[in-house]
Amino acid sequence: MLFPSPAATSLSAACAGAVLFALGGAACAATSAPDWTFSGFGTLGVVHSDERQADYASSSMKASGAGRSAGWSRHVDSKLGGQLDLHLDARWSAVLQVVTEQRLDYSYRPRVEWANLTYQATPELALRVGRIAMPMFIAADYRKVGYAYPWVRPPIEVYSVLPLGSSDGVDLNWRWNGETLRSTTQVLFGRTDLPLYGGARLRGHAIGGLSHTVEQGAFSARASLVRARLSLSLFPELFDALDKFGAAGRDLGRRLEVEDKRASALSVGLHYDPGQWFVTGEAGSSKVGGYLGSTRSAYLGGGWRQGSLTPYAGYARVWGRRPPGPDSLAPDGLAPYQAAVGAKLNTALAALMRTVPSQSTFSAGLRWDAAPNLAFKLQHECVTTRAGSRGKFINPVPGYQSGRTAQVSSAALDFVF
Amino acid sequence: MKLSSRARLLAAVLLAACAALAQAGDLVVIVSARSPVESLRPEQVAAIFLAQSPRFPNGAVASALDQAVGSPERDQFYLRVAGKTPALLKVYWSKMVFTGRGQPPRELAGSAAVRRAVADDPALIGYIGREALDPSVRPVLLLH
Numbered sequence: 210m211l212f213p214s215p216a217a218t219s220l221s222a223a224c225a226g227a228v229l230f231a232l233g234g235a236a237c238a239a240t241s242a243p244d245w246t247f248s249g250f251g252t253l254g255v256v257h258s259d260e261r262q263a264d265y266a267s268s269s270m271k272a273s274g275a276g277r278s279a280g281w282s283r284h285v286d287s288k289l290g291g292q293l294d295l296h297l298d299a300r301w302s303a304v305l306q307v308v309t310e311q312r313l314d315y316s317y318r319p320r321v322e323w324a325n326l327t328y329q330a331t332p333e334l335a336l337r338v339g340r341i342a343m344p345m346f347i348a349a350d351y352r353k354v355g356y357a358y359p360w361v362r363p364p365i366e367v368y369s370v371l372p373l374g375s376s377d378g379v380d381l382n383w384r385w386n387g388e389t390l391r392s393t394t395q396v397l398f399g400r401t402d403l404p405l406y407g408g409a410r411l412r413g414h415a416i417g418g419l420s421h422t423v424e425q426g427a428f429s430a431r432a433s434l435v436r437a438r439l440s441l442s443l444f445p446e447l448f449d450a451l452d453k454f455g456a457a458g459r460d461l462g463r464r465l466e467v468e469d470k471r472a473s474a475l476s477v478g479l480h481y482d483p484g485q486w487f488v489t490g491e492a493g494s495s496k497v498g499g500y501l502g503s504t505r506s507a508y509l510g511g512g513w514r515q516g517s518l519t520p521y522a523g524y525a526r527v528w529g530r531r532p533p534g535p536d537s538l539a540p541d542g543l544a545p546y547q548a549a550v551g552a553k554l555n556t557a558l559a560a561l562m563r564t565v566p567s568q569s570t571f572s573a574g575l576r577w578d579a580a581p582n583l584a585f586k587l588q589h590e591c592v593t594t595r596a597g598s599r600g601k602f603i604n605p606v607p608g609y610q611s612g613r614t615a616q617v618s619s620a621a622l623d624f625v626f
Numbered sequence: 627m628k629l630s631s632r633a634r635l636l637a638a639v640l641l642a643a644c645a646a647l648a649q650a651g652d653l654v655v656i657v658s659a660r661s662p663v664e665s666l667r668p669e670q671v672a673a674i675f676l677a678q679s680p681r682f683p684n685g686a687v688a689s690a691l692d693q694a695v696g697s698p699e700r701d702q703f704y705l706r707v708a709g710k711t712p713a714l715l716k717v718y719w720s721k722m723v724f725t726g727r728g729q730p731p732r733e734l735a736g737s738a739a740v741r742r743a744v745a746d747d748p749a750l751i752g753y754i755g756r757e758a759l760d761p762s763v764r765p766v767l768l769l770h
Contacts, residue, residue, distance in 0.1 A: 248723055292724060304726040323726055332680030332687055342725065350725045357720040382727075384680070389669065391678050424678065426669070484709035517713070578713040581695075625720050 244296040252355040253622045254286030260615030263602035267362050268369045272315040277604055284311040286362055286621050290353055302327045308353050314406035322375060335382045342375045344395050344420035345433050346491055347478040355623035359576050361588045364508040364525035365601045366568055370495040371474045373437060376401050376416045395420045412440040427483040435474045439497060441467040447557050454554065457538060464534060470498025486513045502565035503530045519576040529565035529598055536562050563609065568600030569593050582625050590617040652756040653703055655767040661748040666766045672708040674751055677728040690731035691740050691752040703753045706769045
């Protein structure tokens with residue numbers, strides 16, 4: 210097992226930044242001055258949910274959301290991003306993108322989303338080194354840029370199946386154009402280490418990704434495959450207690466703990482956009498060892514452009530499957546004090562199993578392009594958790610009841626500059 | 627009688643709309659007179675301007691030149707070759723820029739400036755008002 214130390218990882222991020230600026234300096238010294246561009250994006254959003262027993266959140270990487278913590282939340286979608294592009298010459302360029310949004314520790318500490326150096330070997334072939342967003346689904350690599358998609362947020366049932374946002378490593382983009390069909394193939398290798406809260410971290414190593422995009426006229430499609438080995442050091446007390454609970458507890462803990470477990474995700478997306486209207490459909494499946502379980506997910510959405518107004522609607526669904534094998538301790542033949550501990554552990558394990566998401570969402574909304582760099586969106590969703598799970602909701606009350614439908618309303622202002 | 631006055635009003639409105647369109651004028655996509663490129667189809671032009679194709683169909687490397695944001699030439703050009711309104715074009719470039727896949731073409735203000743730059747460099751491609759054409763550049767696509 211390869212576990213990079215936190216210091217090593219922050220060092221690699223710092224190095225990426227240092228490389229950007231060092232190259233900037235070097236290029237300044239050269240005769241042709243490099244071009245640099247600063248651009249940015251952001252979302253100001255509020256969300257209301259009438260479900261009081263858990264928080265509606267845009268991803269499981271958030272500390273709070275709307276519903277239980279507060280009826281209205283500004284933390285679900287609000288974010289601000291800035292990007293520096295450095296164009297050194299015809300072959301070398303660099304990009305640094307920093308985004309601030311609510312994290313698992315409630316802070317808005319900025320995070321480097323992209324930091325890489327591109328070598329354009331030929332007009333068709335580019336090699337990048339540094340931090341690269343995972344090329345999953347149609348919109349995963351620009352999922353923070355609300356302005357770039359019609360809805361308030363990409364469907365959470367599909368887009369949060371794998372907790373991997375980016376990879377530190379290399380990728381290769383190869384563009385090959387036919388007479389009318391244009392294709393882009395991307396291959397990626399890397400690792401990631403993301404501090405969550407307290408001492409908890411998400412680590413991924415041996416990350417491999419393959420994505421292929423084709424475009425022909427109004428039609429585009431993307432298929433992607435990602436594999437990795439994941440470690441997610443959440444719930445240490447539970448797994449410590451299981452480890453001390455005899456052979457049965459130890460086996461159960463080792464099987465369920467996400468510690469160097471295999472993870473994979475496959476997705477296929479189709480998009481048709483002749484200008485006046487558009488329709489998008491994506492389907493994906495993910496499989497992660499340990500308690501994260503496996504999922505199948507899909508969505509279908511579309512909209513109609515009428516001047517600066519775009520009404521849209523969609524349906525999204527995720528079907529979760531719990532990890533195979535028993536997911537609780539058998540109470541038979543235990544001494545009374547052991548049985549009491551076992552019952553407590555089983556309660557915690559049941560709560561853990563509710564995190565394997567099954568959920569569906571009907572959504573309808575309106576996007577108003579008020580100016581060429583400003584969009585205002587209103588969206589309403591009916592979100593139903595299913596199969597005993599808490600779906601994509603976070604912070605559930607202890608006696609959480611699955612199967613209820615939450616009415617979720619969102620307003621967002623997206624901008625780019 | 628009332629109907630015919632309505633019809634007359636409608637005709638007047640249509641005529642005014644046609645006049646407005648004619649005023650927007652024809653656009654021509656141009657390359658240098660020294661370039662071997664003879665003609666291009668709208669989708670080939672769109673692919674170069676949207677950074678989807680780095681080359682002319684003959685294999686030579688192509689580099690696009692835009693007119694200024696908000697200019698009628700630019701808005702008409704993207705509407706006609708790619709079916710994109712200014713807002714949809716902004717959406718498109720947001721996806722490209724914030725995933726590090728590309729930057730929009732370099733901008734020059736006015737048809738004359740674009741024509742002068744294109745005339746000097748066979749790798750460049752631009753678009754100008756038809757009335758700004760001269761022998762230093764070759765029209766490869768006419769957009770009505």
